[in-house]
Amino acid sequence: MTTIGEALVAQLSERGVDCVFGIPGVHTIELYRGLATSGIRHITPRHEQGAGFMADGYARVSGKPGVAFVITGPGLTNTLTAMGQARADSVPMLVVSGVNTLPSLGQGQGHLHELPDQRALARTVVLVSERVETADELAPMLARVFAPFSSGRPGPTHLEIPLDVAGTPYTAEPQARSETAPPSPSANQIAEAAALLSQSKAPLILAGGGARRAGAALRRLAEKLGAPVVQTVNARGIMFEHPLGVPASPSLQAVRSLIAQSDVVLAVGTELGPTDYDMYATGTMPQMQTMIRVDLCAEQLARHPAKLSIQGDATSAMDALNAVIDGSAAPDGAKRAAKARREAFEEIGPEMRVLCDVLAEVRTTVRGAIMVGDSAQPIYAGNLYYDHDRPGGWFNAATGFGALGYGIPAAIGAAVAAPDTPVICIAGDGGAQFSLPELMCAVKENLSICFMIWNNHGYQEIATSMQDAGVSVVGCDPTPPDFAAVAQSCDLPFWRCGPEPDAVAEALRAATDTGGPTLIEIQAQPYLRQ
Known part of the structure; x- marks a missing residue:
């Protein structure tokens, strides 16, 4: 039975x-x-x-x-x-x-x-x-x-x-299964979008998480148009080191200026949410002259008015646009993208630039890795400005819903899905304490994950926000555990280093040579308490 x-x-x-x-x-x-x-x-x-x-x-x-x-x-x-x-x-x-x-x-x-x-x-x-x-x-x-x-x-x-149903006999007759296909982009709307883009003198593409599996088609379209491609957090990696790539937050003024100066904006697979487009909570969104939206969700398309809204998946829409656009690329696209990259990196400030250098060193040390993050200072910096070398290989919970404790277990899921790919988890000492027991799951499954704990002894982002608001800092200094002892109790190889890029890279090289799960504690400067 x-x-x-x-x-x-x-x-x-x-x-x-x-x-x-x-x-x-x-x-x-x-x-x-x-x-x-x-x-x-x-x-x-x-x-x-x-x-x-x-x-x-x-x-x-x-x-x-x-x-x-x-x-x-x-x-x-x-x-x-x-x-x-x-x-x-x-x-x-x-x-x-x-x-x-x-x-x-x-x-x-x-x-x-x-x-x-x-x-x-x-x-x-x-x-x-x-x-x-x-x-x-x-x-x-x-x-x-x-x-x-x-x-x-x-x-x-x-x-x-x-409870009283799960164990009862399955007596149903076999049923044919039909798959539900995503909506196909309208041919008329594709033609209208192609006309607008082809006539544009300064086109721009906004790529969100819905575009991360459409990278090749999106790059071809960007090259045909000469359009810079601004990538939100979940789209990072689709334009790695491309002259038209802008791996920077559209909340930054430099990127907002690039968007405002573009006469046609193609927004692909992005909900235009404030954690990407207004993370500084100014109450304003980047100004766009003419916007074309592509999204799977009709409800999502209705939330932001656009010149043209196309319902369909990103790959199908990009393929359809590529098929009808011959290519008369705007001549200054790469120059506009380079200016935005340069000014955005300058805008994030010296502390965040140093953290971006740490991320770049990690990327260089372990090429093609999947980098999973929790709410930690290097992740905040990377969400502002970071270019990853693997499409879909940079994701974290520091935007959107923003759940602490995400990094360690999400990295385990990523490693199960891609057992032949190195996975790097970057978590703060505060967020890591939400899910430290999951380290044992990685050990039991012998997953190739390097867990990197950025230990600044507290919730630095919240403490800084409280200080900026003139509020006495309370509750932002949960005492971290002895991470060396944690590693020993989990039978994890352990390294401890400073926050300098070369020190992090040296520890990471040693850790990734082991082939199994490892733990690195990065001893960062504790935040200044009032």
Whole structure:
């Protein structure tokens, strides 16, 4: 007899799921019945939030949905933070949870892990939340929670299976599965956009996270137009060392000036959110003369008025534009991009420039690495100005939802997705303490990750903000652990160095020679307390 839980695992496998991040519990035992023989790899985090962040990192690198198995109640609530981060960054993630028995739902009888309405809670964050109550519902519900991953702007979805349903026989008839394709760009709109871009004297491209897998097509278009390409945080790497690349935040005045001086702006896969475009909270957005938007999501397109809004995925739209634009490149595109790069790097100030030099040294030392970050000073600096050498290889939680504790587990998910690629995690000592136990997961799986802890003994960014506001600094100095002792307890090779670029590079060279997970503590200058 095949149970509904076993059928779920089998149907996940049929959909290409090859890894699940989860912590089993009494409410999910039946979901694990078929897992051992399914061929799906199971990774056990040390906390359900870690499971969600691992699924996030896995999805960003693999391009496939990250899947987490969690128990009802605290398992789901612990995962909500990670689901919020995935929603903010349009990351495909499926969270499968248990829930109490059908007759008990909503009764408030005090069952183990009981919530008043678990799906209502999930729906505050996810795109779709469904419940399987019978065998016949399994395949249709799976189709519903997978649909957003291919038909529009992705994000987290949720499927729950009650305790008294998961172990019952799967009696449903096999169903043909149909894939939902993303919307195709309108040919008329492509022609209109091509006309505007071809007539432009000073075109510009804004590339967001939705463009990170369209790099080759986007570069061809930029070269045809002679258009500088400004890359938000999640698009870094698609224009590495390209003369038209501007790997700098559009919140910087130098980049805003470049945008304002452009007569046609093509915004591709970017929500135009303030954490990218107004991180200094001025209440203003960069001024644009004529904007063309390309995005998968119709709702997103409606949020910002544009001369032309094209619904479709970035690669299809870029390919379509390349097919109809012959190429009459604006002659000064590279010059405009170089000026913006130069002025933006100057604008970020000496302290941030030093941190950018550290990042550049890390990139040079370990080429083609996936660099995953938490909210830490070097990550803040890199989000302002940093050019990565791998498309999709620079991502962090210091923008958008901004969840602390993201870096360590997300790096684990990234390493699972790309086992032959070096992964570097940069976390601050404060953020690292949110998820230090996940280091043991990296050790158990023997993942090639170098965890770099920027230890400035506190929450420097918050302390600085409090000082700037004239508020006495309180609560920003959580005592960090002895990271050497942490490494020893986890059986991690350990190095300690100063914050100078050459010192960091020397420690990193030694660490990456080991081939397994390692830990480097970078002893940075503690912030000045009042």
